[in-house]
Amino acid sequence: MKGLIKFLSKKVINQIAAGEVILRPSSVLRELLENAIDANAKKIDIFIKNSGKTLIQLIDDGEGMNIHDAKMSFKRYATSKINKIDDIFQIKTKGFRGEALSSIALISQLEIQTKNKKSSMGIHLFIEEGKIKKEIPLNMLKGTRISVKNIFYKIPARRQFLKSSRIEFLHIINEFYKIVLAHRDITYRFYHNNKMIFFLKKTSLKQRIEEIFKNKKKNFSPIFIKKNKIFVKGFVSIPDSSVKKGNQFILINYRSVTHIFLHNKIIHAYDGFLKELKTISYFIFIHVDSNLLNWNVHPEKKEVKLEKEDIIGTMIQQEIKNVLFHQYEVKNKELKKYNISFDSNSFKNDNFNYYHSFFNNIETFYNKKKVFQIKNLFQNISESNSIVRNHHFSNDLLYHYSVSFKKKIKMFQMNRKYIIYSLNNEDMMIIDQHRAHKNILFEFFLKKRKNLISQLLLFPIKMKLLKKEFFYLKKISKNLMDFGFHLYFFNEYVYLYSIPEKIHQNVLVDIFQNILKYNFIQGEKEKNNNKILISISKFASIKCGTKLSSDKMESLVKDLFSCEKPYYTFSGKPIFFVLKKQFFEKIFKK
Structure with a gap:
């Protein structure tokens, strides 16, 4: 048949x-x-x-x-x-x-x-x-x-x-x-x-870009990376609102490719500098050892499997950010003119990322030519004794801010991460919403521990754990009870009957997963409680990326300045800083 x-x-x-x-x-x-x-x-x-x-x-x-x-x-x-x-x-x-x-x-x-x-x-x-x-x-x-x-x-x-x-x-x-x-x-x-x-004819990369794209007036900046046998060079565009669509090319070992991961890394380096990411132009040349590449993954060789793509992508993204920051650099001689109110102790190496992160999200302040590189400002600020040395927040300053909160405050949220408002139409305060709420929760649970009001759950939450996790959680159940978590252990299951106030059920998994990572020591109750306290504060707090209403922002700010220590988180990171009126007057001075 x-x-x-x-x-x-x-x-x-x-x-x-x-x-x-x-x-x-x-x-x-x-x-x-x-x-x-x-x-x-x-x-x-x-x-x-x-x-x-x-x-x-x-x-x-x-x-x-x-x-x-x-x-x-x-x-x-x-x-x-x-x-x-x-x-x-x-x-x-x-x-x-x-x-x-x-x-x-x-x-x-x-x-x-x-x-x-x-x-x-x-x-x-x-x-x-x-x-x-x-x-x-x-x-x-x-x-x-x-x-x-x-x-x-x-x-x-x-x-x-x-x-x-x-x-x-x-x-x-x-x-x-x-x-x-x-x-x-x-x-x-x-x-x-x-x-x-x-x-x-034979020419340089910049001239070739100008020749074929007819954009001699377009503002490009070069990038250059040479590290661990990875060589990257090329040009990236400086944000320009007049451009409707950019030209985007990634070339690996002289072959143009479509590489979604690297493309996303490149365009997201512009986050905060530019709203329309499609207007970005980039011409990135990557040179790596051929044994790190596999071209035999696409019939037209338009895609490539690249080892260490995460490392290369991060390197390129950081270099582009540095280039963008450099465009708005404040000259050192102008630095001493700025009047900024914050604590010099905040300028530890591990805190620079905070300031970089904030100003990474600022596009322009008023005039494009006067947009400044705040990263450079804060890196050099500690060198200017007249600005920072011996200048600490005082109780009077705290009182001044607290009094301001008795009336309705106009504030806004930037990039779903920072709360910004003006004090008496003069100074400007910038608050990290995640750090602020983390600090509020930390002090709340620290003060009210053992006197917390627990929320009784309508239906207990049933958790199945590994044998090791089951006994581990049982060992610290009394510590958890101090914070309002009431647990019942039966066979291989753990039943959660109540949770503390200010805690939402959707963060419970993150809290308990983090708690189970700690090494709790028998008999060290205070140390164990501190570990639990840190986990709750960290994972129950408002995350970056959360949109806040005006009322929620105002409530958060008022709660922050009701804290005994509103300036730094428990890990020593700054929660806010203040830009005084003189700061802007010097920057925008004509």
Whole structure:
């Protein structure tokens, strides 16, 4: 009995495979350009007709091929780039699989004219459906001329899926850009419908960007990283509200790739500097050892598996942030003019991230030219004795703020992280909402421990723990009871009947997971209680990213200044700082 399943014909198999590599005319141009670069060409002429649907021709002065290699070049899996499986993980050329020309030969009318320096004559091959239809000896200079005519001419179904000529030409230009950005030591001439579009000579990266994107007025800053055999260079755009859409290119070992992880790292370096991240332009060149790359993950080699991508991404993101900060740098000589009210003890190394984080989210204050780099300000502030030394918050200052809260305060939230308001229309206070609430909870539970009001749960929460966790939690159950957590242990389950006030059920998992990480010591009740107190304060507090209403912000600020120690968290990190009126007067002085 004859079944339904059968083998495909070789012709169908080849056309399916060709379709994975050649999607449109731009795919053809990319493959031909890569072959010319691998052949060490120094001059490349490109001729396009009808957006590549009729003709894509490339002429180069590279090494060329002898007659034997020319006839082998369009055979599937015929390549000079690799010999064994290990070579796949040491790729240093643009092509390596031997699929490009064979795929092109199957879906177009292909002509190859080529000659190398050792050959006395060249060869002109006419190829259709992957077979040589005609060959002519040819007297020519060293190099290669490849003409791809009538793409998909025998596959109407594929040809009809091509987009309009305008769209296909944009795809061609985009592939051209990727090559000429990476390989700037080559002279390119690009013609479309007999009209020269580009004439690019050997140049620098910045000049190449200006040449092809016609944006000499655009403000770019260079980035440079060299660390642990990882080399990164390129340009990133400085925020500009007049730009509607940016140009974004990541090139790894001179090959343009789509890398979502790295792209996200790059654009999120602009968080707080720019609202419309699509307006960002970047041209990032990454060079790593070839054994850290696997190119054999995408038919068109547009994606790559990159080891240490998290390390590389973080390095690039931090460098871009540094570049952006540098654009708004305050000069040291101006630093001493600023009048800022905060405690000098807050300037420990581990606290700088707090200030950087806040000002990382500021776009502009009034005038773009006067936007300043607060990071640099705080790094150098400790050097200016006249500003910080011996200047501490006083009880009078605290009283002044507390009195202000008796009336309605206008305040706003920035980036769902900071609460900002003006004191008497003069000084400006900036509060970290997470640290503020953490401090409020810490003092609340510290003072009211053993006298806390517990919330009885309508239905007890049933928790199944590992045997070790079960006995561990049972050991500190009396400590937990001091904070309002009432537990009942039965078999392998733990039942939670009540929780302390100010604690929501949605944070219980985080609190208990953190508590179980601590090493509680038998008999050390106070130390054990402190560990529980820290866990509750940390995980029950308002998180960064939480949107607060005006009433909630005002309540939070009032509660903060009702604390005995409103300035620092229990770990010594600053909760707020104050910018005095003179600070802004000096910055915006005309």
